[in-house]
Amino acid sequence: MSGASPVSRWRGPARLVAKRTGLALVTLVLVSAVIFTISGLLPGDAAQEVLGQGATPEQIAALRHEMGLDRPAVVRYFEWLRGIAIGDPGQSLVANKPVADIISERLPNTLILAGLTTLFSVPIAFLVGIASAVTRGQATDRALNIMTLAMVALPEFLVATIAVLVFSVKLLWLPSITIVPQDPTLGEFLRAYAMPVMVLGVGVIAQLGRMIRAAIIAELDRPYVEMARLKGVSPRRLIFRHVLPNAVGPIVNSMALSLSYLFGGAIIVETIFSYPGLASLMVNAVTSRDMPLLQACAMLFCATYLLLVLIADTVAILANPRLRQG
Amino acid sequence: MNVASIIRGARRLPLSGKIGLALVIFWIIVAVIGPFIAPYPPGSFANEEVFAGSSRQFWLGSDFLGRDVLSRLLSGARFTVGLSVVAVAIAASIGTGFALTAAVGPRWVDELLSRAMDTLISIPSKIFALVLVAAFGSSLVLLTLIIAITYVPGNFRIARSLAVGLARLDYVEVARARGEGRLHLALVEVLPNMIKPLFADIGLRFVFIVLLLSGLSFLGLGLQPPDADLGSLVRENTSGLAEGALAIIAPAAAIASLTVGVNLLIDAATQGKAH
Numbered sequence: 001m002s003g004a005s006p007v008s009r010w011r012g013p014a015r016l017v018a019k020r021t022g023l024a025l026v027t028l029v030l031v032s033a034v035i036f037t038i039s040g041l042l043p044g045d046a047a048q049e050v051l052g053q054g055a056t057p058e059q060i061a062a063l064r065h066e067m068g069l070d071r072p073a074v075v076r077y078f079e080w081l082r083g084i085a086i087g088d089p090g091q092s093l094v095a096n097k098p099v100a101d102i103i104s105e106r107l108p109n110t111l112i113l114a115g116l117t118t119l120f121s122v123p124i125a126f127l128v129g130i131a132s133a134v135t136r137g138q139a140t141d142r143a144l145n146i147m148t149l150a151m152v153a154l155p156e157f158l159v160a161t162i163a164v165l166v167f168s169v170k171l172l173w174l175p176s177i178t179i180v181p182q183d184p185t186l187g188e189f190l191r192a193y194a195m196p197v198m199v200l201g202v203g204v205i206a207q208l209g210r211m212i213r214a215a216i217i218a219e220l221d222r223p224y225v226e227m228a229r230l231k232g233v234s235p236r237r238l239i240f241r242h243v244l245p246n247a248v249g250p251i252v253n254s255m256a257l258s259l260s261y262l263f264g265g266a267i268i269v270e271t272i273f274s275y276p277g278l279a280s281l282m283v284n285a286v287t288s289r290d291m292p293l294l295q296a297c298a299m300l301f302c303a304t305y306l307l308l309v310l311i312a313d314t315v316a317i318l319a320n321p322r323l324r325q326g
Numbered sequence: 327m328n329v330a331s332i333i334r335g336a337r338r339l340p341l342s343g344k345i346g347l348a349l350v351i352f353w354i355i356v357a358v359i360g361p362f363i364a365p366y367p368p369g370s371f372a373n374e375e376v377f378a379g380s381s382r383q384f385w386l387g388s389d390f391l392g393r394d395v396l397s398r399l400l401s402g403a404r405f406t407v408g409l410s411v412v413a414v415a416i417a418a419s420i421g422t423g424f425a426l427t428a429a430v431g432p433r434w435v436d437e438l439l440s441r442a443m444d445t446l447i448s449i450p451s452k453i454f455a456l457v458l459v460a461a462f463g464s465s466l467v468l469l470t471l472i473i474a475i476t477y478v479p480g481n482f483r484i485a486r487s488l489a490v491g492l493a494r495l496d497y498v499e500v501a502r503a504r505g506e507g508r509l510h511l512a513l514v515e516v517l518p519n520m521i522k523p524l525f526a527d528i529g530l531r532f533v534f535i536v537l538l539l540s541g542l543s544f545l546g547l548g549l550q551p552p553d554a555d556l557g558s559l560v561r562e563n564t565s566g567l568a569e570g571a572l573a574i575i576a577p578a579a580a581i582a583s584l585t586v587g588v589n590l591l592i593d594a595a596t597q598g599k600a601h
Contacts, residue, residue, distance in 0.1 A: 027444065027445055027448050028448075030441075030445040031445055031448055031449055034445060034446065034449065035449070035457055038457055038458060038461050039457050039460060039461050145593070146342050146590070149342075149586070149589050149590060149593055150586045150589065150590070152589065153533050153537070153582065153585035153586045153588070153589040154582050154585070154586070155537055155540055155541065155544075155557075155578060155581050155582060155585070156541070157540075157541075157544050157557075157560055157578055158575075158578035158579060158581065158582050161560075161567060161574055161575060161578055162575075164567055165567070165570045165575075169567075169568060169569075169570050170570075260450055263450050263452070263453065264450055264451065264452035264453075267452055267456075267541070267545070268541055268544065268545070271544075271545060272564075282453070282456060283456070283545055283547070285460070286456050286459055286460040286547055287546065287547070289460055291460070294456070294457065294460050295457075297453075298449070298453050298456070298457050301450055301453045302448060302449050302450070302453065305448060305449075305450055306448055309448075
C-alpha cells in the first residue's frame with residue numbers, strides 16, 4: 001500500500017479501535033446491570049434491613065419512600081447508573097458521607113500501590129519470561145517453570161505472613177503494617193511500600209512471566225526466526241529486534257490480564273497490611289452491607305479492567321501491520 | 327481406563343508431577359479420614375499455653391485459644407477440599423452444559439450464552455464473589471453456590487471453544503445427517519472427546535476455587551464459625567503473626583501445598599500428552 005495517504009492508512013485501525021471502544025462501553029453497561037440486579041434488587045428490602053425487626057410498617061414505608069425504594073426497579077437502575085456516570089454514586093449508608101468522597105480519599109492509595117507493583121514486577125516478569133523461553137526445555141527453563149507454577153498457586157496471605165515473619169519479626173527491617181507518613185522521604189516511602197509491593201508482585205511476576213514465555217515461544221517456532229538464525233543474527237538481537245516486536249500483541253494482552261489480577265490480590269494484601277486502599281474499602285462495604293459503596297467500588301474495578309483490556313487491544317491493533325489494514 | 331494404566335501413567339510422570347500427585351492424594355486422604363485421626367476434638371481447649379510451638383503432644387502447637395492446631399487443621403481440610411470439590415463440580419457441570427448447548431443448539435442460543443458469559447467474565451472473579459456474598463450472605467450452601475457461579479464463565483469459555491471445534495467435524499455432521507437428536511450429539515458425540523483437555527481446566531479452576539474460598543474465609547466473609555476451613559484458621563490466628571506462631575503458618579502452608587500440588591500435577595500431566 002505504498003500509494004496510500006497517511007490519513008487513509010490510519011482509517012482502518014481507527015475504525016477498529018472505535019469499534020472496540022463501543023463494545024467495551026456496551027459491556028460496561030451490561031456489567032452494571034448485573035451488579036445492580038445482584039446487589040440492589042435481589043437481597044430484599046434495604047429499609048427493613050436498616051430499621052431491623054422491631055420497626056412498624058409505617059416506619060418502613062416512610063424510609064422506603066425516603067430511600068426511593070418504592071419506585072420501579074428499572075427507574076432505580078437508570079437513576080443509579082446516571083449517578084455512577086456523572087461521578088455521584090449516592091450516599092454511603094454507614095459512613096453517612098457521599099460515596100464519591102470516600103472513594104476519592106482511597107483511590108490515590110490504590111493507584112500508588114498498583115503503579116509501584118507494576119514498576120517492580122513487569123521488568124522481572126520479562127526477565128523470567130525471556131530467560132525461560134531462550135532456554136526452552138533445559139534445566140533453567142524447567143526450574144523457572146516449577147517456580148512460577150508454585151508461585152501462581154500460593155495464597156497471598158501465606159506470602160504476606162512469611163514476608164512479615166522474615167522482614168519485620170526476625171530482621172526488623174520493615175514495618176508490618178503500611179502507614180505512609182505525611183511528606184515522606186524517599187527512604188520512608190520505599191520502606192512503607194516494600195512489603196505490600198513484594199507480596200503483590202509474586203503473583204504478577206509468576207503469571208506474567210509464564211505468559212511472556214508462551215508468547216515468545218510461539219514466535220520462536222515461526223519460519224522467520226529460523227531464517228534470521230541462519231543469517232547469523234545473534235541470540236540477543238534475535239529476541240529483542242525480531243521476536244519481541246512481533247510478540248507485542250499477546251504480551252500487552254497478558255499484561256492487562258495480570259494487572260487485573262492485582263485487584264484480586266490487593267483485596268487480601270490491603271487487608272493484611274491495613275492499607276487504606278479501595279480493595280479493603282470494598283471488603284468493609286461487604287462486611288457492613290453498605291450497598292451504594294460496594295456497588296461503586298465494584299463498578300470502578302470492572303471499568304478499570306475493561307479499560308486495561310481496551311488499551312491492550314488498541315496497542316495490539318496498532319502494533320500489528322495486518323490488523324492495521326483494517 | 328483401568329487401574330494398571332493409571333499406575334503406568336503415574337510412573338511416567340516427571341518428578342514434579344509425582345510430587346504433585348502425592349500431595350493431591352495426601353489431601354484427599356486427609357479430607358476423608360482427617361476428623362477421625364485428629365488427636366483432640368477440634369473445639370477443645372487442650373493446651374493451657376496459647377500459640378505454643380511444636381511439641382510431642384501438640385505436633386503443630388496450639389492456637390490463640392490453646393486449641394490443638396493439628397486437630398483443627400485436619401477438620402478444616404475437610405471443609406476446604408470438600409467444599410471446593412463440590413463447587414468445582416457444580417461450576418464445570420453448568421459451564422460445560424451451557425457450552426454443549428451452545429455448540430449443538432441454534433445459533434441464537436450460542437450468541438445469547440456467549441454474550442452473557444462475556445459480560446460475566448469482565449467482572450474480576452473476587453469482586454464478583456464479594457458482591458454475591460454481600461447480597462446473599464455466606465451460609466455453607468450459599469457459599470458453595472457463590473464460588474461455583476463465580477467460575478462458571480471461565481469454564482464455559484474453554485468448554486465452548488472445545489465443543490464448537492468438535493461440533494464442526496465431519497463425524498458429528500454425519501451423526502447429524504443420520505438424524506440423531508441434539509442431546510445425543512452433545513453427550514455421545516462431542517462430550518467424550520473433550521474430557522481430557524476439560525480435566526486440565528477443571529483442575530486449574532479447583533486451584534482458583536480453593537484460593538477464593540480460603541481468601542474469603544480469611545477476610546471473615548467465607549465459612550462462618552463454628553465451622554472453620556483452612557482460611558478461617560489463618561484468620562483466627564493473625565494475632566500470632568508477630569510471634570511467628572505455627573498456628574498461622576501451618577494452615578497457610580497447608581493450603582499452599584494443596585494448590586501447588588494440583589498445579590504441578592496438571593502441568594506434568596498435560597506436558598506428558600504433548601509427546
